[in-house]
Amino acid sequence: NIWCAAGKGSFCADEIALQVLRDRLDQVVSHRELILPQLGATGVAALELKKKCGFAGIFGPLRAADIRRFLANNKKADESMRAVTFSLGERLVLVPVEISLAWKLFALATLLIFLLSGIGPGIFSLQAAWHRGLTATGATLLAILAGAVATPLLLPWLPGRQFWLKGMQAGGIFGLAYILSLKETAWSLPGAGLWLWTVAVASYLAMNYTGSTPFTSISGVKKEMR
Structure with a gap:
């Protein structure tokens, strides 16, 4: 734009x-x-x-x-x-674009996730790749929804001005809800890893909106991207 x-x-x-x-x-x-x-x-x-x-x-x-x-x-x-406005309808216009851009990365990330999830004591396990890969893919999908959809929709209500912070909050909520739904891995090291992954991806995707909003500045965006 x-x-x-x-x-x-x-x-x-x-x-x-x-x-x-x-x-x-x-x-x-x-x-x-x-x-x-x-x-x-x-x-x-x-x-x-x-x-x-x-x-x-x-x-x-x-x-x-x-x-x-x-x-x-x-x-x-x-x-x-x-007059500059940034209503809910105007924010919704941006969502399909971000989803289409994130979809390619999601496809690549899913492939890598399944490959890495199968690595174990027996070198590679298809069962482990499916079980752990499916769980991690679910976290990735939620992270995309948190960063590319929830963040712009909830923009006025998420605390802070910086987009990485807003995305981190949305990702944190989505990630927590996800690992709690898994029950057996909710309070474990893998569960913590899934939560951190969701937060990181959501925060990264949310920063894509820095150039699409009427209240960011060049110096502020450069500082945030560092």
Whole structure:
């Protein structure tokens, strides 16, 4: 998204100017103005953009749906066009994307889990691989649900600002519920390992949302990723 791309420097004056010059936009339109997304302001220097390609950058409304109204209003954005929201519905839009990205990692992790779970005194046991692998795969699936689904849905109610912390809390709750349901391994070393695995994976996946929210900052994200 624009917010994330601008923060990382991939949506900037140089990149925009490159596309304008490559497509010869000056030969397509008579005006020399570009409407830029508001959330890209952190990465685009409007003065530099004009120097590089001859087009002046005008920061438009927050949402593309308001562009027509923005143009009709003499290219001026009212308060509603500048207001940033992050409602439940807007957070839900992000979930399918994160699930699709996590699914590939889940498939690879499942394969490795079953292979490692079968290792034992007899070198490799299919029975152990199935039993322990299935249990660990269940923990991995719950970790994905905790980090990629529960964290954005419960975002306003999970304590703290940093996403790794929010994901850790969601993963901790999901992990605890899971190991308690196993009963025989609930209060054992394998149970503790499953819980820690769930917490770690959920915390990692939750950090993917740092570039999709309207309240994170570049410096804060860099600090969190360390």
